[in-house]
Amino acid sequence: MSTSTDHGRPDPEATSPAANSEGRPVSDRGDTVCVIGAGASGLTAIKNLREHGFGVDCYERETGVGGAWNWRHDRSPVYASTHLISSKPFTQFPDFPMPDSWPDYPHHGQVLSYFERYADHFDLRSHIWFGTEVIRVQPVEGDRWDVTTRSTGGYGPERTARYAAVVIANGHNWSPKLPRYEGLEQFRGEIMHASSYKDPAQLRGKRVLVVGAGNTGCDIAVEAAQQASRCWHSTRRGYWYAPKYVLGRPADQVNDTLLALRVPLRVRQWLYHWTLRLTVGDLTRFGLPKPDHRVYETHPIANSQLVYYVGHGAIGPVPDVARFHPYAVELADGREIDPEVVVFATGYLPRFEFLDASVFSDSAGAGRPTLWLNAFTPGHPTLAVAGLLQPDSGLFTLSHWQTVLFARLLQARRDRPERATAFAQRVRERAGERYSGPVKDSSRHWFEVGHADYLRAIQRALVELEGK
Amino acid sequence: MSASELRVMRGREWSRPVRPARREVLSAVPELEEGRPPLLFVPGFGHGAWAFAEHWLGHAASRGFPAYAVSLRGHGGSEPAPEATLRAYAHDVVQVAASLPRQAVLVGHGAGALVVAHALARYPARGAVLVAPVFGGWGVLGAALRRNPAGTLPAVFGGPLRLNRGQLFSRELPDEEARRYVGRLGRAGRRAQWALLGEPEAEPAVGAPPVLVLGSPDDRVVPASTLTRVARRYGSAPLLFPGMGHDLMLDARWAEPIDAILDWLEKEPVAH
Numbered sequence: 001m002s003t004s005t006d007h008g009r010p011d012p013e014a015t016s017p018a019a020n021s022e023g024r025p026v027s028d029r030g031d032t033v034c035v036i037g038a039g040a041s042g043l044t045a046i047k048n049l050r051e052h053g054f055g056v057d058c059y060e061r062e063t064g065v066g067g068a069w070n071w072r073h074d075r076s077p078v079y080a081s082t083h084l085i086s087s088k089p090f091t092q093f094p095d096f097p098m099p100d101s102w103p104d105y106p107h108h109g110q111v112l113s114y115f116e117r118y119a120d121h122f123d124l125r126s127h128i129w130f131g132t133e134v135i136r137v138q139p140v141e142g143d144r145w146d147v148t149t150r151s152t153g154g155y156g157p158e159r160t161a162r163y164a165a166v167v168i169a170n171g172h173n174w175s176p177k178l179p180r181y182e183g184l185e186q187f188r189g190e191i192m193h194a195s196s197y198k199d200p201a202q203l204r205g206k207r208v209l210v211v212g213a214g215n216t217g218c219d220i221a222v223e224a225a226q227q228a229s230r231c232w233h234s235t236r237r238g239y240w241y242a243p244k245y246v247l248g249r250p251a252d253q254v255n256d257t258l259l260a261l262r263v264p265l266r267v268r269q270w271l272y273h274w275t276l277r278l279t280v281g282d283l284t285r286f287g288l289p290k291p292d293h294r295v296y297e298t299h300p301i302a303n304s305q306l307v308y309y310v311g312h313g314a315i316g317p318v319p320d321v322a323r324f325h326p327y328a329v330e331l332a333d334g335r336e337i338d339p340e341v342v343v344f345a346t347g348y349l350p351r352f353e354f355l356d357a358s359v360f361s362d363s364a365g366a367g368r369p370t371l372w373l374n375a376f377t378p379g380h381p382t383l384a385v386a387g388l389l390q391p392d393s394g395l396f397t398l399s400h401w402q403t404v405l406f407a408r409l410l411q412a413r414r415d416r417p418e419r420a421t422a423f424a425q426r427v428r429e430r431a432g433e434r435y436s437g438p439v440k441d442s443s444r445h446w447f448e449v450g451h452a453d454y455l456r457a458i459q460r461a462l463v464e465l466e467g468k
Numbered sequence: 469m470s471a472s473e474l475r476v477m478r479g480r481e482w483s484r485p486v487r488p489a490r491r492e493v494l495s496a497v498p499e500l501e502e503g504r505p506p507l508l509f510v511p512g513f514g515h516g517a518w519a520f521a522e523h524w525l526g527h528a529a530s531r532g533f534p535a536y537a538v539s540l541r542g543h544g545g546s547e548p549a550p551e552a553t554l555r556a557y558a559h560d561v562v563q564v565a566a567s568l569p570r571q572a573v574l575v576g577h578g579a580g581a582l583v584v585a586h587a588l589a590r591y592p593a594r595g596a597v598l599v600a601p602v603f604g605g606w607g608v609l610g611a612a613l614r615r616n617p618a619g620t621l622p623a624v625f626g627g628p629l630r631l632n633r634g635q636l637f638s639r640e641l642p643d644e645e646a647r648r649y650v651g652r653l654g655r656a657g658r659r660a661q662w663a664l665l666g667e668p669e670a671e672p673a674v675g676a677p678p679v680l681v682l683g684s685p686d687d688r689v690v691p692a693s694t695l696t697r698v699a700r701r702y703g704s705a706p707l708l709f710p711g712m713g714h715d716l717m718l719d720a721r722w723a724e725p726i727d728a729i730l731d732w733l734e735k736e737p738v739a740h
Binding site: 051088089090094095096097099100101117120121122123252253254255256257259260401404452455456458459462 | 474476477478479480481482483484485488489559562563566567568569570571590591592674675676
């Protein structure tokens, strides 16, 4: 099971005299694969690449595993009460179940301990360089990659190592997306992005406006309802607020019963609307806007408590923000409210600051690459992105299968090159494919996928790669 | 394993997860941690973790392997589960394996070997050992009916399967011990028993673990031809211990098979 590169560390002094285009020494890591990030997707990349016989060097800018789910990390978006919004069977890695003793929707602290156990169980830590950030990833001849790293924070010398392949698993929930509003600079109250919201104590006794109806926005609105003296929740459009339990079971498990039976989307939408009608009923009577889309057309919001607190008057639904005044916020309908704290739960944008935009043919640098299966780049057969997905379910299973597919692709490059060539051709032809029904387009929804559609596509790609 | 056999979509398992059940896990760990992979022993139908606690757990620990044994639901000290299915048993095994500190080697005995074969599709074990594997089918039923019609026939109709001394042990085992063991036997869920008749095909293992098959040519439950067939499925030949009964972990010469398993693990690269 071991390879000669197992515990080696790229050491420019000790290895080959190769040099990159700038004449700096490059240590050649042979067949080793570089994984960027040791969060959920990075960990499963290490595990699956190792399982398929590859040596792995993983670079992690923080000092622990778990990425976004590790609250100690300065890029972690989790707050004290973060819970999973998909139930356990959809969240866990398919070959490493979460303990039976955990609840249906585990807490973020449990998710972190899950990753720590995963890392220890499969002995992944010995392949991770902690406290090391990747500052440049450059393609070189032979479909290989020069990866330049340094200590997190910019200390110490830069080092460059050459890898046979690269898996980018740097996450997409750390670079806050802040909308622009007229007069925001003059606003005298406190403004924060959800990424810096950690604890409900930050809201206690204050008048709070929460902007954004994603899962985070709804969670924060619910906490504000319990802690703040007043809470407004501003949403651009109406949404479907799915309860976490329906018919006595976690809602996603009920939904997947229908998916397993391949019930068509229209029928599922109808059933869903009907179920909501039976439980929370018509939301417009609370002053919530009527959804302008059918359910399953935006990222699902699983929150049983939002409607509950709206019904108790603890959350005041308001429309979009029009502009800010020094001591007030003007809403789209002309009303003015006077919050002391504004929390922008307006999401995050993917960023690949270490990669030249031309690699992803993303000339605008918008962090919006054109990929096949949200993972494979045309023209770069040894590069994969893991976890760049916004599934209507848990992400980890999807990352797992992405990295299994990539490991098998690398095996095919070695053993059956003609199949790898055919795969590269499919990447060129199908880049940009979508894996969900019609979705409202916004910078958040372009990598939205339906988990069933996506996993079926992965399964087909595996079969096409390896044949019958 | 080819990709066409890989199952990515598991709609039924996601939408109908196995209901948790309290499990009994017995263990013996070496005094000195030597970095060896943990072993997880899975008893067959009717047996509990006690069957391994008798000799094998302690012996494995004395040779430096942390050793654990689980009682499948409805067996031994685990929660009663009359409606248990094969899938629930495999779930129990994967749950315990994933709770161990390091990647484990799964060792299944009898029908427990079938449970292990199913668990291997859901957990990338470091290795697997199938001891006197009962993979089901009419052949096994025929053999059991011939040897022990009164104990076997009720099982066909959902009653308990009662194995007798002659099926499980060689004559070398003192009568008193044999009676004690037979007295401790319980029963598997009827749905799981029926599943054996259908010869349920296990999905291919994930992570390509090395698999060792061993048994006895004088086993009155598993015919030698079955041993060969199971071993061939995993690309090897069975390791044989003539003169022993079906319960290799309890029979008089219990030390020979466990030593062979541990020797194999030490030789295989998996142990390092």
